[in-house]
Amino acid sequence: MSELHGKRVVLGVTGGVAAYKAAELARLLVKAGAEIDVVLTDAGAHFVGAPTFQAITGRPVWHNLWDSRMDNAMAHIDLSRGADVILIAPATADFLAKLTHGMADDLLSTLCLARDCPLLVAPAMNRQMWQSPATQRNVAQLGIDGVSVFGPASGEQACGETGAGRMLEASEILDELIAFFQPKLLNNQRVLITAGPTFEAIDPVRGLTNASSGKMGFALARACVEAGAQVRLVAGPVVLDTPRGAMRIDVTSAAQMRDAVMQAVDDADVFIGVAAVADYRPVGNAVHKIKKTAAMSIDLVANPDILAEVASRPNAPFCVGFAAESQNLASYAEGKRVAKKLPLVVGNLVQDGLGGDQNAVTLFDANGAHPLSQGHKLAVARDIVKHLATLISKGNSDAQN
Numbered sequence: 001m002s003e004l005h006g007k008r009v010v011l012g013v014t015g016g017v018a019a020y021k022a023a024e025l026a027r028l029l030v031k032a033g034a035e036i037d038v039v040l041t042d043a044g045a046h047f048v049g050a051p052t053f054q055a056i057t058g059r060p061v062w063h064n065l066w067d068s069r070m071d072n073a074m075a076h077i078d079l080s081r082g083a084d085v086i087l088i089a090p091a092t093a094d095f096l097a098k099l100t101h102g103m104a105d106d107l108l109s110t111l112c113l114a115r116d117c118p119l120l121v122a123p124a125m126n127r128q129m130w131q132s133p134a135t136q137r138n139v140a141q142l143g144i145d146g147v148s149v150f151g152p153a154s155g156e157q158a159c160g161e162t163g164a165g166r167m168l169e170a171s172e173i174l175d176e177l178i179a180f181f182q183p184k185l186l187n188n189q190r191v192l193i194t195a196g197p198t199f200e201a202i203d204p205v206r207g208l209t210n211a212s213s214g215k216m217g218f219a220l221a222r223a224c225v226e227a228g229a230q231v232r233l234v235a236g237p238v239v240l241d242t243p244r245g246a247m248r249i250d251v252t253s254a255a256q257m258r259d260a261v262m263q264a265v266d267d268a269d270v271f272i273g274v275a276a277v278a279d280y281r282p283v284g285n286a287v288h289k290i291k292k293t294a295a296m297s298i299d300l301v302a303n304p305d306i307l308a309e310v311a312s313r314p315n316a317p318f319c320v321g322f323a324a325e326s327q328n329l330a331s332y333a334e335g336k337r338v339a340k341k342l343p344l345v346v347g348n349l350v351q352d353g354l355g356g357d358q359n360a361v362t363l364f365d366a367n368g369a370h371p372l373s374q375g376h377k378l379a380v381a382r383d384i385v386k387h388l389a390t391l392i393s394k395g396n397s398d399a400q401n
């Protein structure tokens with residue numbers, strides 16, 4: 001996905017060893033469709049030279065306030081005009097201090113002061129430097145001044161110590177930047193999501209499950225975080241990375257998923273049931289592996305319907321269901337919406353989405369059916385969030401009238 005198509009990013013690189021990750025970040029930004037102007041501080045240029053960034057971005061690299069390549073000799077003004085964002089990665093403790101105090105003694109600090117676009121920083125420094133009262137004061141002040149701070153992460157540091165202060169990985173900064181550009185449609189909303197399959201044990205090695213990959217639920221969790229929501233993600237057994245910023249609770253069976261949801265639901269404004277919960281589980285769970293015989297039968301008992309239970313609670317959150325069908329999508333999905341008393345159901349034909357990265361869905365609400373454009377599951381998830389946010393704000397304004 002060309003997530004940053006049409007975006008102009010000024011990438012500032014200051015003098016920390018994490019500057020090597022900035023080269024990778026520049027590559028990812030270009031791949032995502034952004035136009036990049038790299039600005040190095042003197043110290044940044046000591047770590048990674050201008051030719052590296054020039055080769056990656058295909059554009060001139062800047063680091064001198066007196067650069068004569070700009071027609072009007074005002075690189076500090078020209079570079080930030082027309083930029084959608086200035087991103088400093090890595091941002092050293094020294095550079096954060098300069099930003100906090102509005103210092104402007106080189107090209108990068110001057111253009112940050114002269115900017116008319118948002119400023120984002122990805123700090124990178126030794127853990128003691130990060131924890132020092134001065135840096136913490138500076139970061140808090142930058143937050144008050146409207147600067148967004150990405151990270152830092154914790155872990156092993158180049159100096160051999162371990163702690164908070166590592167710069168985020170390039171791919172994580174890219175995700176943060178993409179999220180930064182998404183409209184904050186779910187600000188202040190607390191969203192609880194189930195995703196993936198459940199696994200119902202028959203014995204210690206066998207079980208009943210289904211083909212859900214969890215990708216749609218995880219994409220929705222990411223889209224909700226990007227939209228400014230606080231997200232808790234109850235995940236069945238899947239092999240997927242947790243979307244940055246979501247709080248993940250791993251479960252295996254439907255019963256565990258139900259318990260995790262019921263523990264969290266009081267603090268949820270929105271509940272989205274994406275999980276393909278197994279409808280049945282074996283009666284009992286053999287302690288030892290069942291030995292093979294010519295034939296075997298398993299007695300099954302119905303699992304609790306988590307979504308229906310949440311939707312029928314007094315003061316239920318805004319509930320969204322999913323209906324994955326192999327035929328008669330409209331009638332089955334609308335039937336589920338009415339039966340489970342849901343304001344919104346997302347329906348899809350399993351042949352359009354199961355396991356893959358793409359999906360084609362239709363939304364069913366009180367006003368009828370709304371087909372969404374087919375696309376990558378993250379793009380589809382963002383469209384679902386848009387519709388959901390409209391229904392929530394409409395519900396809120398109806399309640400006030």
Ligand code: C5P
Nearest residue numbers: 273274275277303304305306307321322
């Ligand atoms: O009735 P059906 O299983 O098709 O409904 C699908 C919707 O209900 C999905 O949103 C799914 O997450 C939810 N569900 C549930 N608990 C179940 C079965 C389905 O929350 N036991």
